[in-house]
Amino acid sequence: MEKAKYLVADVREYLDRHDDVGLHTGVVLSGPPAHTLGRCTADDRMLVVGRHGRGVIGRPLIGSTAEAVVSESGTAVVVVPPKWSPGEQTAPIVVGVDEIERCEAAVAFAAGLAAERGAAIRLVHSWAVPTVFTGDPASTAGALNLARQYHNDRLGTIVQQCRTRFPGIAFETELRQGHRVAELIDAADEAQAQLLVVGGRSHRRVMAALLGSTVRGILQHADRPVAIVHQHPL
Numbered sequence: 001m002e003k004a005k006y007l008v009a010d011v012r013e014y015l016d017r018h019d020d021v022g023l024h025t026g027v028v029l030s031g032p033p034a035h036t037l038g039r040c041t042a043d044d045r046m047l048v049v050g051r052h053g054r055g056v057i058g059r060p061l062i063g064s065t066a067e068a069v070v071s072e073s074g075t076a077v078v079v080v081p082p083k084w085s086p087g088e089q090t091a092p093i094v095v096g097v098d099e100i101e102r103c104e105a106a107v108a109f110a111a112g113l114a115a116e117r118g119a120a121i122r123l124v125h126s127w128a129v130p131t132v133f134t135g136d137p138a139s140t141a142g143a144l145n146l147a148r149q150y151h152n153d154r155l156g157t158i159v160q161q162c163r164t165r166f167p168g169i170a171f172e173t174e175l176r177q178g179h180r181v182a183e184l185i186d187a188a189d190e191a192q193a194q195l196l197v198v199g200g201r202s203h204r205r206v207m208a209a210l211l212g213s214t215v216r217g218i219l220q221h222a223d224r225p226v227a228i229v230h231q232h233p234l
Contacts, residue, residue, distance in 0.1 A: 004028045034068030038075075046076040046109075046227070051219065070200065070215065076109050076229045078195070079219055089117045091194040092172070096184045096214075097123045098199075100158050106199040106229040111166040113195070120170040122191055123162065125155040126183035127175075151175060181217035188224060200228040 008026035015024045029036050041047045049066045070077045093110045097103045107121070114121050127147065152175050159173045176183040188196040200215050218226055 033065045034072050037065075037069055038073040042074050044075055045112075046078055047073055048078045048080060051079050051081045067216075067219070070219065070228045074230065074232070076227055078225055078227045080225045081223055084224060087192065087194055089194065090119050092120045092122045092191045094122045094124055094184070094188040094191055094193040094196045096180070096196070096198040097125050097155070097158050099154075100161050102231055103158075103199040105231045106197045106227075107162055107166075109227065109229045110195070110197045111162075111169050114169050115166075117194075119194065120172055121162075122172045122174055122187070122193070123155065123159055124174045124176060124184055124187040125151060125158070126180045126187075127151040127177055128179065129177065148175075148177070180214050181221065184218060185222050188222065193224060195225050195227055196222055197227040197229060200230045 005028055008028055012024050012026045029040060037047060037049070047069065049069055051066050066079050070079065093114055095103065095106055095110045097107070100107075107123075110121050113119070129144065129147075155173050155175055159171050162169075162171050174187055176187060184196060184198065187193075196218065198215060198218060200212065215228055219228075
C-alpha cells in the first residue's frame with residue numbers, strides 16, 4: 001500500500017510539472033483491478049490504461065488488466081502502447097465506422113475531443129472482398145464493383161449523419177478494402193492520427209475472452225493510442 005501511495009504521488013508530481021491546466025488528484029484503491037477501475041470511473045469521461053509490450057516470442061500483449069477493463073468498463077477506455085510519444089494535438093482522429101447505430105457513441109466521443117483540440121475526424125470504413133468464385137472474370141469484376149459501391153454509399157450516409165449532428169467538426173472519409181484490423185491500423189498510421197477510436201460492446205460481469213476479435217486485434221497491434229467506446233443498448 002505504501003508503494004502504491006508513493007507511485008500515485010510521483011504521477012501527480014509529474015502531471016503538475018507537465019500540465020498547468022488541469023487539477024490533478026490521486027487515490028489508492030483496493031480490489032480486483034479491472035472491476036475496481038471500471039466501478040470507480042463509471043461516471044468519468046474516459047479511463048486511460050497502459051498496454052504491455054511484447055512477449056518472449058515477440059507477440060504483442062494487451063495485458064490482462066487492460067483487456068478486462070476494456071471488456072467490463074462502461075466508460076470509454078483509452079489503451080496507450082509502450083514507448084508512445086504524443087504528437088500534435090491537432091492531428092486527425094481516426095474513427096472506424098460500420099453502421100451508424102454501432103458507432104454513434106464512438107463518433108460522439110471523437111467529436112468531443114476534436115472540438116477541444118481543433119482536429120479533424122477521419123471516418124474509415126473497411127470492407128473485405130466477397131467470396132465470389134466464378135469462371136467469368138467479368139462477373140467477378142462486376143460483383144466487386146457492386147460491393148464497392150454499396151460500401152461507398154454506406155459511408156456517404158454515415159458522414160452525412162455525422163456532419164448534421166456535429167456541424168462544427170471537419171469530417172473526412174476513407175473507404176478501404178481489406179481486413180478490418182489491418183486497414184484501420186494502417187489508416188491511422190498513414191494519417192499520423194493522435195487516436196484511433198472504435199466502437200465496442202460492454203460485457204459486464206463476464207469473461208474478458210468475449211472481447212470482439214476486431215477490438216482485440218487492434219489493441220494487440222496498434223502502435224498508437226486506441227479508444228474503445230461502448231455502444232450501450234437503449
